[in-house]
Amino acid sequence: MREAQKLVIASPSKGRLQENAAAFFARAGLELTQGRGARDYRGAVAGVEGAEVAYLSASEITRRLALGEAHLGVTGEDLVREEIADAESKVELLAPLGFGFANVVVAVPQAWIDVRHMSDLADVADGFRARHGRGLRVATKYVNTTRRFFTRYGVSDYRIVESSGATEGAPAAGSADLIVDITTTGATLAANALKVIEDGVILRSQANLVASLAAPWSETAREAARIILSRIAAEEEARTTREVRAHLPEAAGDLLREAETTFGASLRESNGKSAAFACPAHHVAALADWLIAHGAKSVASARFDYVFRAENALWSKLAARLG
Numbered sequence: 286m287r288e289a290q291k292l293v294i295a296s297p298s299k300g301r302l303q304e305n306a307a308a309f310f311a312r313a314g315l316e317l318t319q320g321r322g323a324r325d326y327r328g329a330v331a332g333v334e335g336a337e338v339a340y341l342s343a344s345e346i347t348r349r350l351a352l353g354e355a356h357l358g359v360t361g362e363d364l365v366r367e368e369i370a371d372a373e374s375k376v377e378l379l380a381p382l383g384f385g386f387a388n389v390v391v392a393v394p395q396a397w398i399d400v401r402h403m404s405d406l407a408d409v410a411d412g413f414r415a416r417h418g419r420g421l422r423v424a425t426k427y428v429n430t431t432r433r434f435f436t437r438y439g440v441s442d443y444r445i446v447e448s449s450g451a452t453e454g455a456p457a458a459g460s461a462d463l464i465v466d467i468t469t470t471g472a473t474l475a476a477n478a479l480k481v482i483e484d485g486v487i488l489r490s491q492a493n494l495v496a497s498l499a500a501p502w503s504e505t506a507r508e509a510a511r512i513i514l515s516r517i518a519a520e521e522e523a524r525t526t527r528e529v530r531a532h533l534p535e536a537a538g539d540l541l542r543e544a545e546t547t548f549g550a551s552l553r554e555s556n557g558k559s560a561a562f563a564c565p566a567h568h569v570a571a572l573a574d575w576l577i578a579h580g581a582k583s584v585a586s587a588r589f590d591y592v593f594r595a596e597n598a599l600w601s602k603l604a605a606r607l608g
């Protein structure tokens with residue numbers, strides 16, 4: 286009974302997301318340990334009471350989140366949209382994680398030279414049965430995603446051929462006419478003489494940190510989630526922010542305020558001779574140039590390890606949904 290009250294974090298145990306997910310938790314200073322039992326695939330979070338880790342495939346993680354059998358998980362948005370009916374009400378996508386990028390696309394044989402847009406595909410579908418005596422066949426494991434997208438574009442006369450592997454081979458093998466599948470580099474599509482329909486990118490997916498709204502959010506689970514999310518948020522802010530220190534002849538207030546608004550930086554301290562900003566990492570060079578142009582003698586930037594805030598944005602987002 287007490288076990289069931291713990292926070293369950295589901296982390297990919299195999300496939301494309303495994304290594305990056307482990308690295309993501311490690312960066313946040315969360316050491317996930319794996320239990321000994323190879324059958325068990327359960328672990329813990331070092332130093333965080335009340336949390337346990339379930340190592341599962343990305344697809345199984347998505348299913349458990351929907352069922353409320355895991356509280357937090359790392360999985361692809363493509364799987365969330367496909368596997369969870371009414372995803373908005375069952376889970377909360379807390380944060381995109383910057384890895385596991387892949388597009389879910391509609392792809393047809395390159396030989397279909399007249400088919401470039403979804404409207405062309407709708408025309409083909411309409412005339413296909415008259416010409417071939419049967420409707421179009423679409424090979425995919427993204428059944429729900431395909432149905433929603435095809436309906437939106439008025440493609441109606443088709444049949445789905447469920448495919449769980451080597452989907453790209455289906456048209457050449459003669460078991461389907463076109464496919465809906467996930468692609469990153471496009472190499473597999475090209476190797477199978479397929480092309481992506483121009484407006485046929487259904488979803489630009491990446492790995493997300495996802496919370497279940499259906500899970501039993503006991504006090505223990507909430508407290509563990511709050512701690513874990515504050516570390517994740519602190520690491521994320523540290524990774525995307527730099528401290529910028531400038532030695533200025535006179536740290537005029539107007540100048541500092543202009544620096545803040547122009548570069549999205551926030552002034553942390555200033556004392557007439559020097560000023561320190563927290564600045565988005567991608568604006569550091571521009572801010573430094575600008576400060577030097579406005580009289581700074583030197584500008585140095587440094588990384589933070591963690592930036593903890595009283596207001597934890599990730600936890601606030603989740604708490605608001607949990608009520």
Ligand SMILES: Nc1ncnc2c1ncn2[C@@H]1O[C@H](COP(=O)(O)OP(=O)(O)OP(=O)(O)O)[C@@H](O)[C@H]1O
Pocket residue numbers: 299300301302342343344360361362363364385386387467468469470490491492
């Ligand atoms: N090139 C890619 N191909 C497929 N998935 C990718 C790719 N890049 C990132 N992903 C993401 O990784 C998720 C898991 O895919 P992966 O193929 O690793 O699963 P798996 O654990 O091997 O399970 P399965 O056996 O069902 O494929 C995808 O749903 C997607 O979100």
Ligand SMILES: O=P(O)(O)OC[C@H]1O[C@H](OP(=O)(O)OP(=O)(O)O)[C@H](O)[C@@H]1O
Pocket residue numbers: 301449450451453466467468469470471472473474
């Ligand atoms: O656009 P690309 O970079 O070529 O990647 C796309 C391929 O990668 C995935 O398969 P995966 O290697 O995961 O094998 P699987 O089908 O066994 O899951 C996906 O199903 C595509 O087949």
Ligand SMILES: [Mg+2]
Pocket residue numbers: 300
């Ligand atoms: Mg795969």
